[in-house]
Amino acid sequence: MTITKKIVLTFPQSLVDKPIVFHLIKDYNLVFNILRASITPKEEGLMVIEISGKEDDFKKGADYLKKQGVNVQPLKKDVKWVGKKCIQCGACIPICPTNALKIDRDSMKISFDEEKCIACELCVRPCPARAFEVRLY
Amino acid sequence: MTKQIRTIEEINEKIRQGKAVVVTAEELIGLVEKDGIEKAARKVDVVTTGTFGPMCSSGLLFNVGHTKPKMKIQKAWLNGVEAYAGLAAVDLFIGATQIPDEDPANKVFPGEFKYGGGHVIHDLVSGKDVRLDAVSYGTNCYPRKKLSTWLNIKDINEAFLFNPRNAYQNYNVAVNAGDKTIYTYLGVLQPKFGNANYCSAGQMSPLLKDPFYKNIGLGTKIFLGGGIGHVVGAGTQHSPDSPRTPKGTPKRGSGTLCVTGDLKQMDPRWLVGVSMLGYGTSLAVGIGVPIPVLSAETVKWASVRDEEIFAPVVDYSDDYPNARPDILGEVSYKELKSGKIKLGRKEIPTGSLSGYSKAVEIANILKNWIKSGKFTLNAPAEKIGGPESGIKFKLLNERPVKNGDR
Numbered sequence: 001m002t003i004t005k006k007i008v009l010t011f012p013q014s015l016v017d018k019p020i021v022f023h024l025i026k027d028y029n030l031v032f033n034i035l036r037a038s039i040t041p042k043e044e045g046l047m048v049i050e051i052s053g054k055e056d057d058f059k060k061g062a063d064y065l066k067k068q069g070v071n072v073q074p075l076k077k078d079v080k081w082v083g084k085k086c087i088q089c090g091a092c093i094p095i096c097p098t099n100a101l102k103i104d105r106d107s108m109k110i111s112f113d114e115e116k117c118i119a120c121e122l123c124v125r126p127c128p129a130r131a132f133e134v135r136l137y
Numbered sequence: 138m139t140k141q142i143r144t145i146e147e148i149n150e151k152i153r154q155g156k157a158v159v160v161t162a163e164e165l166i167g168l169v170e171k172d173g174i175e176k177a178a179r180k181v182d183v184v185t186t187g188t189f190g191p192m193c194s195s196g197l198l199f200n201v202g203h204t205k206p207k208m209k210i211q212k213a214w215l216n217g218v219e220a221y222a223g224l225a226a227v228d229l230f231i232g233a234t235q236i237p238d239e240d241p242a243n244k245v246f247p248g249e250f251k252y253g254g255g256h257v258i259h260d261l262v263s264g265k266d267v268r269l270d271a272v273s274y275g276t277n278c279y280p281r282k283k284l285s286t287w288l289n290i291k292d293i294n295e296a297f298l299f300n301p302r303n304a305y306q307n308y309n310v311a312v313n314a315g316d317k318t319i320y321t322y323l324g325v326l327q328p329k330f331g332n333a334n335y336c337s338a339g340q341m342s343p344l345l346k347d348p349f350y351k352n353i354g355l356g357t358k359i360f361l362g363g364g365i366g367h368v369v370g371a372g373t374q375h376s377p378d379s380p381r382t383p384k385g386t387p388k389r390g391s392g393t394l395c396v397t398g399d400l401k402q403m404d405p406r407w408l409v410g411v412s413m414l415g416y417g418t419s420l421a422v423g424i425g426v427p428i429p430v431l432s433a434e435t436v437k438w439a440s441v442r443d444e445e446i447f448a449p450v451v452d453y454s455d456d457y458p459n460a461r462p463d464i465l466g467e468v469s470y471k472e473l474k475s476g477k478i479k480l481g482r483k484e485i486p487t488g489s490l491s492g493y494s495k496a497v498e499i500a501n502i503l504k505n506w507i508k509s510g511k512f513t514l515n516a517p518a519e520k521i522g523g524p525e526s527g528i529k530f531k532l533l534n535e536r537p538v539k540n541g542d543r
Contacts, residue, residue: 087189094331128490
């Protein structure tokens with residue numbers, strides 16, 4: 001069975017110059033699309049890729065990467081609420097579809113429940129203080 | 138009811154002795170519910186109020202000091218945001234809504250407006266270095282023509298926050314009756330009455346607690362941007378003649394304040410640059426005004442509750458941009474703060490641009506300043522015009538210039 005998955009690879013500095021992705025294609029028959037890539041000098045490399053291939057090959061390929069020291073994670077998007085930046089206005093409250101952003105009706109204090117957030121990002125740009133950060137990992 | 142029960146001098150004497158009884162506007166409401174107006178008035182010396190929200194008519198007047206050789210600055214930019222330079226050689230004014238010359242604005246709609254004058258003011262008060270670029274034409278006495286330098290608040294001579302219109306007495310509740318999302322200074326408004334956004338601290342808001350401006354005017358000492366500031370007088374667009382409830386609370390925008398203060402003693406927590414999607418930038422300003430309890434009437438006004446304060450619901454898709462005075466209804470701040478309002482048979486979720494919990498925090502900070510003896514009260518040197526003043530808010534009397542007019 002052929003599957004397609006979006007994953008995030010993080011390479012330690014020692015692997016940045018190794019032909020790891022080449023082996024993924026050649027030895028494990030995986031087809032992939034690079035969605036995002038960045039390598040910072042003297043730091044680690046990050047690559048967001050979409051991989052297609054047989055489920056079996058995918059597992060073997062992922063094992064190979066892990067053995068080489070590459071961190072493999074499914075792509076996850078995350079909205080982070082930076083409480084320090086929040087001016088507690090409440091413009092986000094009617095926008096949030098899941099009530100992850102909540103307001104206590106007595107104190108009118110705003111809070112954020114990460115568990116309920118579906119990372120739809122609707123709150124990100126309407127926030128006057130730009131207190132939300134979107135993280136990909 | 139109007140009998141004077143104490144003077145400001147008596148209150149200040151108690152403040153100096155650390156004996157003044159100070160409560161926030163919220164606490165006063167509870168006290169009046171328990172003890173009644175007369176008794177509360179005898180007990181309390183000062184009521185503190187507060188508000189924290191985007192206030193576009195805000196800016197900074199500052200003097201950067203002379204360069205060597207001297208320069209008569211003609212045009213200036215701070216972090217790319219233009220400051221007005223049509224004053225003496227090195228006096229500048231930067232407004233909260235000014236955006237960088239190269240900002241794409243609304244070319245890709247809705248524009249993000251990530252940085253503007255409000256953010257520059259926040260960066261300065263935060264102690265961050267800000268880049269100043271300036272140009273001029275050169276004179277005999279001011280020969281220099283170009284300048285690029287880093288600037289820090291601690292190095293500049295004077296820095297006065299000068300806000301021509303702050304602390305609106307009341308404000309519109311914005312809705313969108315149209316069928317497309319609109320982007321306004323009151324936030325993103327979803328089509329077909331998808332949400333209703335308001336911007337007032339309601340029962341904490343300074344001018345809603347002193348509806349006839351009895352204790353506020355030129356020289357009144359206030360909490361401004363986390364430091365101490367003063368009221369200059371009525372702000373621009375001050376319009377005290379709006380309809381009022383039987384207790385005197387205005388049911389429309391109404392009164393405004395012009396305020397000023399030394400930025401160097403202010404706090405970045407209470408002066409925050411904001412970005413309104415599709416609209417522009419602004420500055421969230423924290424203001425707190427102390428109200429001396431001179432009579433029972435002061436308490437009657439200052440104890441007005443959210444359910445007694447009403448705001449007009451205005452359609453920002455059509456009526457507002459076309460300057461029609463129509464309103465769709467009136468709702469109380471109690472309803473607005475509950476999370477939904479009813480308009481006809483429709484229930485609309487509400488959002489706020491003004492931080493109520495921050496307003497309470499400001500009132501508490503001011504209360505502690507007064508209780509600790511570091512902040513005394515003063516009577517205004519000149520009062521603000523009330524409904525009897527005849528002051529009216531006018532639209533521009535447009536007289537189009539014809540070809541050939543000179």
